[in-house]
Amino acid sequence: MLEDLKQEVYEANMQLPKLDLVTFTWGNVSGIDREKGLFVIKPSGVDYDQLKPSDMVVVNLKGEVVEGDMNPSSDTPTHTVLYNAFPNIGGIVHTHSPWAVSFAAAKMDIPAMNTTHADTFFTGVPAADALTKEEIEEDYEGNTGKTIVKTFKERGLDYEATPAALVSQHGPFAWGPTPDKAVYNAKVLEVVAGEDYHTMQLTRANSELPQYLLDKHYYRKHGKNAYYGQNNAKSQEHAARETE
Amino acid sequence: MLEDLKQEVYEANMQLPKLDLVTFTWGNVSGIDREKGLFVIKPSGVDYDQLKPSDMVVVNLKGEVVEGDMNPSSDTPTHTVLYNAFPNIGGIVHTHSPWAVSFAAAKMDIPAMNTTHADTFFTGVPAADALTKEEIEEDYEGNTGKTIVKTFKERGLDYEATPAALVSQHGPFAWGPTPDKAVYNAKVLEVVAGEDYHTMQLTRANSELPQYLLDKHYYRKHGKNAYYGQNNAKSQEHAARETE
Amino acid sequence: MLEDLKQEVYEANMQLPKLDLVTFTWGNVSGIDREKGLFVIKPSGVDYDQLKPSDMVVVNLKGEVVEGDMNPSSDTPTHTVLYNAFPNIGGIVHTHSPWAVSFAAAKMDIPAMNTTHADTFFTGVPAADALTKEEIEEDYEGNTGKTIVKTFKERGLDYEATPAALVSQHGPFAWGPTPDKAVYNAKVLEVVAGEDYHTMQLTRANSELPQYLLDKHYYRKHGKNAYYGQNNAKSQEHAARETE
Amino acid sequence: MLEDLKQEVYEANMQLPKLDLVTFTWGNVSGIDREKGLFVIKPSGVDYDQLKPSDMVVVNLKGEVVEGDMNPSSDTPTHTVLYNAFPNIGGIVHTHSPWAVSFAAAKMDIPAMNTTHADTFFTGVPAADALTKEEIEEDYEGNTGKTIVKTFKERGLDYEATPAALVSQHGPFAWGPTPDKAVYNAKVLEVVAGEDYHTMQLTRANSELPQYLLDKHYYRKHGKNAYYGQNNAKSQEHAARETE
Numbered sequence: 005m006l007e008d009l010k011q012e013v014y015e016a017n018m019q020l021p022k023l024d025l026v027t028f029t030w031g032n033v034s035g036i037d038r039e040k041g042l043f044v045i046k047p048s049g050v051d052y053d054q055l056k057p058s059d060m061v062v063v064n065l066k067g068e069v070v071e072g073d074m075n076p077s078s079d080t081p082t083h084t085v086l087y088n089a090f091p092n093i094g095g096i097v098h099t100h101s102p103w104a105v106s107f108a109a110a111k112m113d114i115p116a117m118n119t120t121h122a123d124t125f126f127t128g129v130p131a132a133d134a135l136t137k138e139e140i141e142e143d144y145e146g147n148t149g150k151t152i153v154k155t156f157k158e159r160g161l162d163y164e165a166t167p168a169a170l171v172s173q174h175g176p177f178a179w180g181p182t183p184d185k186a187v188y189n190a191k192v193l194e195v196v197a198g199e200d201y202h203t204m205q206l207t208r209a210n211s212e213l214p215q216y217l218l219d220k221h222y223y224r225k226h227g228k229n230a231y232y233g234q235n236n237a238k239s240q241e242h243a244a245r246e247t248e
Numbered sequence: 249m250l251e252d253l254k255q256e257v258y259e260a261n262m263q264l265p266k267l268d269l270v271t272f273t274w275g276n277v278s279g280i281d282r283e284k285g286l287f288v289i290k291p292s293g294v295d296y297d298q299l300k301p302s303d304m305v306v307v308n309l310k311g312e313v314v315e316g317d318m319n320p321s322s323d324t325p326t327h328t329v330l331y332n333a334f335p336n337i338g339g340i341v342h343t344h345s346p347w348a349v350s351f352a353a354a355k356m357d358i359p360a361m362n363t364t365h366a367d368t369f370f371t372g373v374p375a376a377d378a379l380t381k382e383e384i385e386e387d388y389e390g391n392t393g394k395t396i397v398k399t400f401k402e403r404g405l406d407y408e409a410t411p412a413a414l415v416s417q418h419g420p421f422a423w424g425p426t427p428d429k430a431v432y433n434a435k436v437l438e439v440v441a442g443e444d445y446h447t448m449q450l451t452r453a454n455s456e457l458p459q460y461l462l463d464k465h466y467y468r469k470h471g472k473n474a475y476y477g478q479n480n481a482k483s484q485e486h487a488a489r490e491t492e
Numbered sequence: 493m494l495e496d497l498k499q500e501v502y503e504a505n506m507q508l509p510k511l512d513l514v515t516f517t518w519g520n521v522s523g524i525d526r527e528k529g530l531f532v533i534k535p536s537g538v539d540y541d542q543l544k545p546s547d548m549v550v551v552n553l554k555g556e557v558v559e560g561d562m563n564p565s566s567d568t569p570t571h572t573v574l575y576n577a578f579p580n581i582g583g584i585v586h587t588h589s590p591w592a593v594s595f596a597a598a599k600m601d602i603p604a605m606n607t608t609h610a611d612t613f614f615t616g617v618p619a620a621d622a623l624t625k626e627e628i629e630e631d632y633e634g635n636t637g638k639t640i641v642k643t644f645k646e647r648g649l650d651y652e653a654t655p656a657a658l659v660s661q662h663g664p665f666a667w668g669p670t671p672d673k674a675v676y677n678a679k680v681l682e683v684v685a686g687e688d689y690h691t692m693q694l695t696r697a698n699s700e701l702p703q704y705l706l707d708k709h710y711y712r713k714h715g716k717n718a719y720y721g722q723n724n725a726k727s728q729e730h731a732a733r734e735t736e
Numbered sequence: 737m738l739e740d741l742k743q744e745v746y747e748a749n750m751q752l753p754k755l756d757l758v759t760f761t762w763g764n765v766s767g768i769d770r771e772k773g774l775f776v777i778k779p780s781g782v783d784y785d786q787l788k789p790s791d792m793v794v795v796n797l798k799g800e801v802v803e804g805d806m807n808p809s810s811d812t813p814t815h816t817v818l819y820n821a822f823p824n825i826g827g828i829v830h831t832h833s834p835w836a837v838s839f840a841a842a843k844m845d846i847p848a849m850n851t852t853h854a855d856t857f858f859t860g861v862p863a864a865d866a867l868t869k870e871e872i873e874e875d876y877e878g879n880t881g882k883t884i885v886k887t888f889k890e891r892g893l894d895y896e897a898t899p900a901a902l903v904s905q906h907g908p909f910a911w912g913p914t915p916d917k918a919v920y921n922a923k924v925l926e927v928v929a930g931e932d933y934h935t936m937q938l939t940r941a942n943s944e945l946p947q948y949l950l951d952k953h954y955y956r957k958h959g960k961n962a963y964y965g966q967n968n969a970k971s972q973e974h975a976a977r978e979t980e
Contacts, residue, residue: 027439028432030364049477078468078476100364102439106446109362109455118597119662120518120588137460144464173457174363188516195515195590201446202594202689211597213661216625220632224566232566233537271927272920274852293965322956322964344852346927350934353850353943381948388952417945418851445934606841607906608762608832676760683759683834690838690933699841701905704869708876712810720810721781 005071006044006062009035013044013095014057016183020099021052023191031099032077034063035183036087038094041065043087047074067146078145085149086179090163095183097190103197104176107131111172114197116213117204121196122221123232124189126165128212130155134172152177165222168193249315250288250306253279257288257339258301260427264343265296267435275343276321278307279427280331282338285309287331291318311390322389329393330423334407339427341434347441348420351375355416358441360457361448365440366465367476368433370409372456374399378416396421409466412437493559494532494550497523501532501583502545504671508587509540511679519587520565522551523671524575526582529553531575535562555634566633573637574667578651583671585678591685592664595619599660602685604701605692609684610709611720612677614653616700618643622660640665653710656681737803738776738794741767745776745827746789748915752831753784755923763831764809766795767915768819770826773797775819779806799878810877817881818911822895827915829922835929836908839863843904846929848945849936853928854953855964856921858897860944862887866904884909897954900925 016033020026029052034045044060061072067084069076077083083096107114114129116122132155139147152169155161167189168178178190203211225232260277264270273296278289288304305316311328313320321327327340351358358373360366376399383391396413399405411433412422422434447455469476504521508514517540522533532548549560555572557564565571571584595602602617604610620643627635640657643649655677656666666678691699713720748765752758761784766777776792793804799816801808809815815828839846846861848854864887871879884901887893899921900910910922935943957964 027435047478075475075478102443103446105362105364106443106450109443109447110450111455112450117661118593120593135461137458140460140464144468173361173461191515199590199594199597201450202591203597205449205693206594206598206600206689211599214625216628217623217661220628224632231563234535234563271923291966319963319966346931347934349850349852350931350938353931353935354938355943356938379949381946384948384952388956417849417949445938449937605905606837608837679759687834687838687841690835691841693937694838694842694844694933699843702869704872705867705905708872712876719807722779722807 006037006040006042007057009037009044010057010060013046013060013183014055016095016097016187017046017055018052019184019187020097023187025099025101025187025190025194026052027100031097031101032079033095033097033183033187034077034080034083035095036093038091042070043083045076045080045083047072048077050074079148081143081145082149082152082177085146085153086177089149089153090179092164092181093167093179093186094181095186096177096179097183097186098175098177099190099194100175101190101194101197103194103201104170105174106201107197108170108172108175114170114193114200115211116218117200117211118196118213119217119221120192120199122213122218123225124192125168125196126218126222127161129166129168129170129176129193130159130161131170131172148174165226250281250284250286251301253281253288254301254304257290257304257427258299260339260341260431261290261299262296263428263431264341264434267431269343269345269431269434269438270296271344275341275345276323277339277341277427277431278321278324278327279339280337282335286314287327289320289324289327291316292321294318323392325387325389326393326421329390329397330421333393333397334423336408336425337411337423337430338425339430340421340423341427341430342419342421343434343438344419345434345438345441347438347445348414349418350445351441352414352416352419358414358437358444359455360462361444361455362440362457363461363465364436364443366457366462367469368436369412369440370462370466371405373410373412373414373420373437374403374405375414375416392418409470494525494528494530495545497525497532498545498548501534501548501671502543504583504585504675505534505543506540507672507675508585508678511675513587513589513675513678513682514540515588519585519589520567521583521585521671521675522565522568522571523583524581526579530558531571533564533568533571535560536565538562567636569631569633570637570640570665573634573641574665577637577641578667580652580669581655581667581674582669583674584665584667585671585674586663586665587678587682588663589678589682589685591682591689592658593662594689595685596658596660596663602658602681602688603699604706605688605699606684606701607705607709608680608687610701610706611713612680613656613684614706614710615649617654617656617658617664617681618647618649619658619660636662653714738769738772738774739789741769741776742789742792745778745792745915746787748827748829748919749778749787750784751916751919752829752922755919757831757833757919757922757926758784759832763829763833764811765827765829765915765919766809766812766815767827768825770823774802775815777808777812777815779804780809782806811880813875813877814881814884814909817878817885818909821881821885822911824896824913825899825911825918826913827918828909828911829915829918830907830909831922831926832907833922833926833929835926835933836902837906838933839929840902840904840907846902846925846932847943848950849932849943850928850945851949851953852924852931854945854950855957856924857900857928858950858954859893861898861900861902861908861925862891862893863902863904880906897958 013035020031032046034043036043047059061076062070067081113131116128132151180186180189257279264275276290278287280287291303305320306314357375360372376395424430424433501523508519520534522531524531535547549564550558601619604616620639655668668674668677745767752763764778766775768775779791793808794802845863848860864883912918912921
């Protein structure tokens with residue numbers, strides 16, 4: 005059942021230790037088959053060097069296990085909420101990567117301070133509100149997803165253009181059109197969090213990017229006028245035009 | 249004599265360089281056989297790449313060497329005090345891991361600022377009082393253990409729920425039900441120490457976790473209602489319930 | 493066409509991940525054949541572990557692709573401007589190395605604070621002005637090169653003695669007589685950026701080097717009286733003389 | 737000529753990249769044969785992965801090359817001054833390790849703030865005065881050694897108990913009874929420099945160790961009553977006594 009997706013989700017999970025995004029088992033990736041309404045997720049608490057594609061657990065959009073011998077990640081309800089709220093995402097990743105966690109603990113956004121950020125995230129990455137005592141006791145992992153969704157709604161953010169959030173006091177969630185892209189976004193988030201920290205210590209002045217620079221960097225990599233990489237019709241034409 | 253325990257303690261010691269917790273020989277792990285009242289500890293000053301299981305030294309609960317050709321770790325008296333004072337621990341580790349040392353030198357607790365911390369430690373990890381001149385000259389290593397024990401008593405801390413301490417000006421000790429779990433706890437301590445440092449530089453405001461979030465994270469991994477990982481009866485049931 | 497140069501530029505590009513200067517594909521190196529007026533550059537968005545010498549793209553000094561199946565780096569117009577403005581450079585490298593990016597985002601120069609810096613850079617490395625909204629929208633990558641050139645002109649800097657610049661909000665460009673030397677200079681820049689950050693946090697006092705120490709370190713490695721390394725006539729003579 | 741010493745100095749040099757103490761060729765180790773009055777040092781500017789034992793250069797105590805096809809390290813005059821001034825040292829190492837350089841650029845001592853420091857250095861490690869314009873122009877590398885010697889004299893420091901110094905604006909020199917021990921001391925210096933930096937950012941209060949703790953840690957590893965490691969008569973006796 006969903007063997008290709010299991011393989012894809014397995015490989016995305018295995019990227020986490022390679023990219024220095026996890027210590028021990030502290031991270032999980034899932035990927036969804038939108039037609040079937042089923043997603044595949046890492047089992048809970050299994051060491052990365054023992055993980056196999058067949059260990060992946062299949063879950064439906066109510067968060068119920070449909071196939072798998074092992075327990076799914078304890079963060080499964082968070083993934084469920086995000087897949088239901090953000091219909092265009094194909095993969096989700098949660099890590100405890102240390103720079104992002106440092107900002108999450110400070111309840112601070114990761115601001116857009118450089119073009120490395122702007123290449124991937126169209127705005128600062130928001131720190132979603134910490135959960136209340138009631139939200140934690142009632143449905144902790146589910147409400148973790150809901151605080152992210154609420155933050156995007158309240159701030160009018162586009163979840164496709166800003167594909168990540170911090171949960172205050174906890175850590176980062178990132179997503180994307182595929183599990184692999186979600187992991188890429190999680191790595192970018194960790195890199196720019198470290199850079200922002202150092203920029204903020206160097207100067208307390210406002211170092212946030214102006215919107216026109218965010219526009220330029222984001223749109224040269226994304227959308228119909230993108231010209232970065234090998235797969236955009238505009239790319240080759242652009243290289244010449246720019247210096248005319 | 250205690251060959252299985254020697255192997256276990258040897259393997260736990262060998263985790264220290266793999267987890268970037270030691271430079272040179274600056275760390276040691278011990279493990280205890282509670283029935284026999286004997287513990288096994290790394291010899292003093294031996295390089296990790298030359299260490300063998302048979303080098304492990306057997307010591308009794310008075311701190312006397314019972315078997316072994318080599319001198320035990322110079323920190324053996326500290327281990328002895330902790331095994332006597334904390335009857336439910338099965339392993340102890342001491343390192344000079346740099347983030348934990350940085351807090352120890354500042355005589356500051358490692359506060360509970362994020363859920364990575366709360367997953368393992370139920371409270372902040374205390375910085376035990378620095379030893380006085382008299383305590384150092386009288387019985388340095390023994391009193392190093394005693395200042396930890398005294399700090400846990402004075403603050404009413406549960407050594408099983410907060411399985412680590414800093415010794416001010418010196419560095420971290422961690423423990424657990426087994427030598428392997430003690431090493432795990434030492435690594436978590438090092439990771440959260442680095443995160444806390446950065447969170448504290450980002451904001452001087454109170455970033456400590458509320459008790460209800462500590463409760464949630466600690467108890468979803470520990471105790472009878474735990475649902476993280478593969479070995480808890482509650483785990484599978486939970487995943488579904490949370491999203492009902 | 494330019495097979496030797498392609499090989500040289502390929503090898504210089506492959507140094508970037510080895511020297512921890514890039515994450516994913518975030519960097520590019522080019523090298524120029526001054527007689528032919530053509531330069532060779534990494535294709536856009538290709539993974540380093542899939543890169544081959546034959547993937548390199550040949551570009552003329554108008555920024556037009558002359559040979560190559562792939563799109564050249566999206567930063568090609570910046571390289572074009574620099575090759576035209578700085579006639580003695582043979583190679584250029586752009587990275588998003590994190591310490592240099594942290595300074596770029598703060599719009600701060602990387603000051604000359606230690607002799608590691610002075611061995612390679614004769615002055616502080618300038619943060620070129622951020623581009624205006626108009627400059628970004630008109631010709632982003634071309635104007636990125638122009639702001640570097642303008643900054644060197646305005647400050648009276650010698651591009652051969654200070655072979656690097658930051659582009660504010662973006663990141664570092666470095667150059668040199670060859671692609672390999674350009675990469676060397678980019679690594680030195682990253683190392684001293686990290687050191688300067690820590691020096692600046694330790695003391696807000698002026699820690700910049702005096703000119704006479706910059707002179708000494710720069711000129712013992714560069715120019716006709718250099719005596720560092722194996723290729724300077726002065727070297728052996730010097731070692732004895734200094735202690736006479 | 738001095739083949740054993742060349743091998744020993746070669747191996748000590750090769751430890752520098754393994755211990756993350758050098759970037760490129762920025763470091764050198766020497767070792768001395770006191771009976772012959774000759775020392776052996778790394779050649780200038782040679783890559784570590786191309787270095788061979790036979791490349792080592794033999795120099796006398798006037799700083800003159802006695803044997804060797806290559807130029808000796810450009811820091812040879814500094815080594816010469818230190819060997820002449822400190823008669824009991826057998827090896828010297830110079831690196832540009834980044835934490836030590838950060839303190840050197842700030843012209844700040846590396847204070848004794850934790851017992852990792854006290855295990856190796858009996859006092860804070862001094863930042864020797866920066867050279868004057870005249871000292872730099874007259875005999876740069878020789879005066880680099882002399883400022884270290886002068887600082888030890890003025891502060892009444894024991895070069896055997898505090899086997900390292902920073903040269904302000906430049907970087908660390910460390911030494912010891914053998915080249916291997918000198919490298920060990922250089923690594924300890926780098927580790928404690930990083931820890932001290934973080935401790936100093938955590939608290940501006942005085943975090944320096946009291947003398948009685950320095951005494952305890954230094955003397956449990958050094959001198960006739962040492963009991964750390966396997967080679968001290970006192971070691972085994974001690975382990976038992978401490979808990980009596």
